[in-house]
């Protein structure tokens with residue numbers, strides 16, 4: 658479990674993280690979301706003891722990171738996949754980490770197999786593709802078999818196969834009872850992976866809720882209707898919450914089911930060419946939620962520049 662209480666980080670005038678309090682529970686993937694510059698990386702760095710907090714606390718399984726007797730066994734982290742000496746082989750990179758943390762040598766081959774690098778583990782890491790470096794970074798995170806895992810933007814720059822692989826790995830790690838924290842600035846990535854959501858904007862907590870609650874709250878449905886008689890149909894849809902034009906012959910209707918729209922059209926003899934229910938995207942819901950934070954950031958940057 659990760660517990661963050663009143664965590665704050667200032668860089669001069671900039672408050673990068675502003676009085677954050679949240680928990681990352683075992684058995685779940687927690688998505689850590691926020692627009693660029695929201696303070697995600699800074700928060701993760703404080704959890705991992707790489708940055709000192711200005712105030713507040715962050716603990717992993719009850720202890721601040723610097724007090725962990727065996728850090729790799731307490732928490733595994735993927736922050737920057739390029740942080741590997743290019744001249745070293747993956748095997749030797751992991752072996753050095755294992756030796757420094759009292760982890761048996763046999764575990765190195767185990768994690769190489771777990772991330773699918775067993776055949777290339779003896780090659781120099783400098784020759785690895787981004788996807789392979791990402792897998793090596795994950796192997797390092799898993800080395801100490803820790804109960805807590807932290808991934809900073811793990812899907813960045815990966816091909817679809819790599820994305821599916823990391824998603825299923827995170828789901829599996831949570832199913833094994835680990836607490837998994839994953840940051841991203843894209844809502845669409847979270848929908849398929851996270852059980853719980855923590856959203857921040859300009860360093861402040863904006864939302865902390867189960868993913869299914871976020872989806873339920875923002876899964877307003879709309880119906881796309883294409884008809885050569887859009888004006889006549891619009892006059893019939895008086896009970897709809899909202900009707901807007903998407904095109905000359907296309908309306909987008911909120912607040913009525915497709916079947917209700919079809920029945921109204923049919924009763925009035927109106928011709929329909931398309932009737933498609935669709936869900937408002939979660940990406941849009943997330944952007945609406947954080948738009949104020951983004952605008953504020955832009956204003957404050959303008960002030961700083963002057």
Ligand SMILES: Nc1ncnc2c1ncn2[C@@H]1O[C@H](COP(=O)(O)OP(=O)(O)OP(=O)(O)O)[C@@H](O)[C@H]1O
Pocket residue numbers: 668671672673691692693694695696697698699700842
């Ligand atoms: N070392 C630093 N010195 C000064 N300001 C910093 C430093 N590190 C981060 N910041 C500022 O703190 C704020 C938060 O940055 P951070 O990198 O944590 O955001 P983020 O949510 O991870 O963004 P991104 O999605 O772009 O990685 C930004 O305004 C950034 O400019």
